[in-house]
Amino acid sequence: MLSCHRRSNSGEKLIHFYFLEEGKVHKHGESLLLSKDPQSGELKRVLKKEGDQKPTSLQAQNFKSALLGSLRRRKREHDHTRSPVEEHLRRRLYTEGRLPLSYEKIDAFAACPYTYLASSLYGIEPFDYTEERINHLAIGVILHDAYERFFTSIGPFDSGKIESYAIDLQTAFDHALLKTYGTRGPTASIRQWIIHTYRPLILKILEEEQTYFEHLRTSAIEKRLEWTDDRTSLRGRIDRIIEMGRKQEDSWGVIDFKKGSVAAPVAGGDDMGVSSYQLLVYQALIERNDLGKVVLAAYYSVAEGKYVFLYKQDEHEAQELCREALDRMLDTMLSAAEQGDFGVTQDTAVCDGCSFRALCRRRYSVP
Numbered sequence: 001m002l003s004c005h006r007r008s009n010s011g012e013k014l015i016h017f018y019f020l021e022e023g024k025v026h027k028h029g030e031s032l033l034l035s036k037d038p039q040s041g042e043l044k045r046v047l048k049k050e051g052d053q054k055p056t057s058l059q060a061q062n063f064k065s066a067l068l069g070s071l072r073r074r075k076r077e078h079d080h081t082r083s084p085v086e087e088h089l090r091r092r093l094y095t096e097g098r099l100p101l102s103y104e105k106i107d108a109f110a111a112c113p114y115t116y117l118a119s120s121l122y123g124i125e126p127f128d129y130t131e132e133r134i135n136h137l138a139i140g141v142i143l144h145d146a147y148e149r150f151f152t153s154i155g156p157f158d159s160g161k162i163e164s165y166a167i168d169l170q171t172a173f174d175h176a177l178l179k180t181y182g183t184r185g186p187t188a189s190i191r192q193w194i195i196h197t198y199r200p201l202i203l204k205i206l207e208e209e210q211t212y213f214e215h216l217r218t219s220a221i222e223k224r225l226e227w228t229d230d231r232t233s234l235r236g237r238i239d240r241i242i243e244m245g246r247k248q249e250d251s252w253g254v255i256d257f258k259k260g261s262v263a264a265p266v267a268g269g270d271d272m273g274v275s276s277y278q279l280l281v282y283q284a285l286i287e288r289n290d291l292g293k294v295v296l297a298a299y300y301s302v303a304e305g306k307y308v309f310l311y312k313q314d315e316h317e318a319q320e321l322c323r324e325a326l327d328r329m330l331d332t333m334l335s336a337a338e339q340g341d342f343g344v345t346q347d348t349a350v351c352d353g354c355s356f357r358a359l360c361r362r363r364y365s366v367p
Contacts, residue, residue: 081114081360085121085340093120093337098233101333103281109333110277111350116333117342118356126355134190138180139198140259143302144222144239145176146202147257151218151240159210166203173199204305212307219243219252225285231334238282242296244313250292254282255300255307262301262308273325279310280326287323295319 093099109116118124149172154165181191220241227234242253256278265275274280279297286294297310311318336342344360351357 080117080340080342081344085117085342087340089121090337090340095233098228098231099334099337100233100235101330102235103276103278106277106281106329106333109336110329112345112347112354112356113336113342114344114360115354115356118359122359124356124359134193135186136259138186139194142173142176142180142194143198143202143259144257145179146173147205147240148221149175152221154218156215156217157209157213159214162206162210165206169202169206170199173202198302201302201305205300205302208300208305208307213242213253216253217243225289227285227288232330234281234285234288236278236281236285238285241286244295251295251313252286252292253296253298254279254286254294255298256282258299258301258303260301260303262299262304265299265308265310274310274322277326277329280322283319283322284326297322 105116105120108119146169150165150169153168153172154161177191177194185191218240221239223238223241225236225238238254239257240255242255244251244253263275265279279299283294283297286292295313298307299310300307311322
């Protein structure tokens with residue numbers, strides 16, 4: 001279903017009058033799926049007037065032209081939002097007979113299978129053309145580099161060395177900034193903003209380490225792991241792995257650093273609904289490679305200066321539920337790949353801001 005909108009050159013915002021649903025054109029009042037439209041509130045938000053309005057001649061002309069072009073009805077068998085992917089195309093999802101997966105791909109599939117298909121089969125990767133003065137990706141690299149330098153140099157954490165740790169951590173930040181931007185970049189003002197914002201923020205992790213990881217050692221930083229079986233290839237890069245017990249016990253904690261705020265990683269419920277499969281994938285990569293058992297998984301938010309835990313050492317049930325949740329998702333993805341079933345998830349939260357809305361041709365508005 002797709003609606004046609006237009007804003008005139010004078011800036012007047014006009015109502016959307018025509019809807020294309022299942023290959024048939026409906027006028028606004030006849031739209032059968034309006035209640036499911038992610039943009040259904042648009043009329044109340046944008047249109048300040050109500051009454052017996054009619055489409056302008058230009059609106060009618062543009063929609064008629066679109067029906068002959070971009071809105072032309074595709075054959076159902078080639079519409080992968082409604083019909084299964086052809087068998088000869090499904091093979092392209094595999095590499096050497098295995099389905100290559102990462103947490104990013106799993107998260108995409110969990111939100112909307114079609115976004116996974118667009119990336120993995122069509123090879124389409126969204127690109128943001130917005131130019132921002134501040135490169136947040138580069139700042140994330142600086143923070144990761146600073147934590148890597150610090151944690152690989154201190155050995156087991158000792159709260160008695162907090163003062164020296166603070167100096168070491170800020171020195172690591174200075175080195176990371178120099179490595180990324182040199183002595184003057186990106187600009188004098190932005191450089192000062194980065195220093196004054198993040199140089200103090202990175203120290204907050206020391207209090208959290210004292211609370212949760214006293215006398216524990218960081219085993220690895222930016223650890224790349226891969227696990228394969230007959231049908232799947234799972235890959236990931238773990239920001240930080242902590243040795244949680246004596247070495248012979250092989251129990252680990254996995255940490256992922258986030259520059260901004262972190263939402264609750266668990267959506268709730270007995271089936272362990274998670275907001276992201278990232279930490280679950282890290283857990284699986286360690287355990288399925290027989291490197292030991294993951295007993296703690298958490299995000300660290302630099303902005304908030306705190307750990308947000310998926311589960312802790314004593315939460316054995318949550319650890320097992322995470323294993324089962326990932327197993328179910330992998331089975332679901334393998335089944336979808338075998339059957340070519342990657343239908344669209346129509347949901348306001350999922351569709352809002354999705355880069356593939358024009359491709360899946362579900363209903364969306366054009367300013």
